[in-house]
Structures are given as structure tokens and as C-alpha cells.
Amino acid sequence: MPDMAGKVVLVTGGARGQGAEEVRRLAGRGAHAIAGDVRAADAAELAGSVEGPGSASAIALDVAAEDSWRQAAEEIRARFGRLDGLVNNAGVAAAGTVSGTSFETWRDVMRVNLDGVFLGLKHCCPLIADSGGGAVANIGSGVALVGYHTAAYAASKWGVRSLTRSAALEFAHRGVRVNAVHPGLVETPMTTSNPAQFDAMVQATPWGRAADVGEIAEVVLFLLSDAAGFITGADIPVDGGFASGGLAKRIAESTGALTSPPG
Template structure:
């Protein structure tokens, strides 16, 4: 296994399952010291134990910490703990999120605020309160997980708006943090096999597949490898950009559906 991140210290949110768990596994297996964080304490402990048992011997250490990404004080407390324990951060992956497939008029005020807090405010808090830790490292990098819903209109306006916000916030941070050598990029996954995707109706997934040129859902490992690349020295001159991981959905999904209907 490559030791691409040997000696690096990387924080990942939403790490108890799905993409966050796979990102933790890939980065630790590549030598990184990983801080796995999530609000779901029991699930986080279970996932951490299974991960530690499955990793090769030369993997990096893995810490686990309960984090409410929607709470500024929770972020502040974690940053202080990392400062006292590790002294710096080389990478931050703002991965935690929630989905909401509801129309604008059917979205409650509470759900709107919850989606914004978890999907967008968390990214702001993470970058703000981890900035000083990242500034202590050489060539630190941030990866913010947006979505294809942050690139085109989405039927769930709360979710789509939050992900468009992540896209813009990432670009603004790239401008501001560049002087410290901190790179900031956003990734835009399409359909990825994860608890988040499977939390809604299967019909949504089945219909969406018809618009994906590669005709399949992505595996979390495929996203994790892109995150690893963006955190590594291999992407040392990439900042303020958007990496789309969607099997061609955004670039050719509508055309594919038209052609398939014609051919049928």
C-alpha cells in the first residue's frame, strides 16, 4: 500500500459511515494520522474498532472524536484538543451532510435550517476554527464535499442551495487561504453507494441511473481516492477548483436520456 500521506494529520467529518468512513480507511492505510469525527457516537466507536482491526500494520494512528458539525463551540473544542495532541493539521475533509428531497413549499423552516447548519455552516466552522492548525503545516489542504446538486438545479432546494453554498465558500476560502499555502477544493459526487443516498426512495436512485453514462453508482472508495489525491503533493498547484465525480451525469445525463428514449 502506498504511503502517500505518511506523517500527515487529517481530520474527517461524518466518518462513522459511507464516504467519510472510506476516506478514513484510505488515508490511514496511506500512512496518515486520522481524526475520525461524527455526531453518532455509538456508530463512530463501532466503525473505528472495525477499521483499526482491518488496516495493515503500517497504517497511521486513528483517533475518534464526537463532533457536532453544526455547533461552533463543538468545533472550537475539537480544534483545541487537536492543538494540544497533534499540534497541527495537514488536511481537513468536510464530509458530513444530510439530504432532503422535499419541494420548496413542503420544506419546513426547521428542516431548512437543519440542512444549512449541517451541510453549509459546518464547512464554514470547520475552515474557520481549523485554520490556525492548518497554517502550522506545510502545504495543507482542505477538501469540501459538495454534490452535483451544487452544479445544477436540484429538486430539493434546501439540499441544492446548501451544496451551491459549499461550492462558493470553497472558492472564497481558496483566495483567502492561499497566502498561507493552504489549498481549498470542492468535490461534487453524483450517486454514491452510501447511507445518505439510500435514506430516500429507491425510485429516485433507479430513475437517476438512467441519466448516468457509466450506468452505475459510484463506490465510496472511488470518491476517497480523489480526496486522497487532493490532499496530497500530487495536486500541489490545484486550488479553488471543483472536481466532479458523477459518471458523466452532469455533462451528458440529459442527452443520454434523450438518446435512450429514441433508441427504445
């Protein structure tokens, strides 16, 4: 179990869903978790509800706005004097193909999913380095490990892979590790709102089920911890085997070449 005692970690998109679970678990392992979110009131409510031995606070943060990042970094430096970790978790989804995606939608997705990660790295990695080193976990997606039809979303997450490597190379000599976590299907209110799509994704997952947010959060905490001290620039899939060949699995099962996966 990763020990995060005494570490200060910023989680973007930390008010709800995956980010909120990361905030809870960081505080539960002794860290001070900062929930950064455009939903400042929701982030503050979450921060007030977490259980120790660590603690949590909230900060207003629009990941697509550089001024917001500058202000957040300055506030963290002034309030805590350090930053040991960053989780670039904030993201949005869009289901359109190339032909079915407007340029406005394309830019909206890129602003949050790619610009947001770039700005987080740009403004937080130097602060982490000045604090004696630490780690960043960028939240990508299983669709960044395969070909996928969702043009804007998939492209943004492929971009996260490249940014992860660029930052890992740049900040290695300053003691900052940068890795990417690529979740597959995760059971959330958003993913289960479309039962047909959810079921299709389960069928394409060799492990035969969706992940829960805690399974993703545990990998994130490991990468932020000292136990992962020799891991940087890596892509870590947490996808039940989706990237290893979900389509091949469906074909093989339909022909009887594979037995049903564990339920």
C-alpha cells in the first residue's frame, strides 16, 4: 500500500468521479490532497468530507486557462511551500468521428484534455522540482493505445502520451517523474448512462467487466509514491486487457477459440 504521508498533491478535476476518489485515497494515505476544479464549491465540499490521517483542501482551477494555472501554482507555493505530486485528471469526452466532429468540439476537447495537461506540466513540474522532486500522473485513456473512432477524444489522449514522454525527459535531471495511466472502461454514472455502449465495451474487455474508480486510483497513488522511484516516461494500461486485443477477443469468442472470461 503506497505511503503518501506528508506529501502535497494537486488533483485536477478533483471535485467528482475519478478525481474525487484520488483525493479521498491520497488523504487516506496521509497526504494533503488539493482538489483543483472549475466547480470550486463542489471541490470545497469534497475536501471537507475526506477522512484522514491526511487532509484535503480545494482550489479553483480552470485547466484550459493559463492564468488559472499561474494563480494556482502561486497559491500552492504560498500556502504549502511545496508540491510533491500532480495528477492531471481533468478531461472531457466527445464521441464524434472525424466527419461528425465540428471544429468547435475539436477545440473544446483539446483545450481541456491536451492544453490542460501541457499547462499543468509547464506550471507544476518546476514547483515539484523546487520542492526536492516528486511525480506526475497524467490520466490518458485506453483509446490512446489502440485505433479508435472518437476523433477528438482519441487524438487528445494520444497527445497526452507524447507530452508525458517529453516532460519525463525534460525533468528527469530535476527529480520529477512523469508517467501516464490509461484506464479502460470504468464504471461511472457517465459510462453507464448508455447501456448499449457500456455492454459493448464490456464485451471488448478480455477481463469481462469494467473497472471501478478505486482500481484506477490505486495505480495513480503507486506512481506518485516513492515505491515507483525508477518509473518515468511510462504508459501504464489499467484496462482489463482492452489494449491487448479487445476486437480479437470478440472474434475469437464468436468462433469458439476462447472460453468466456471470468465474470
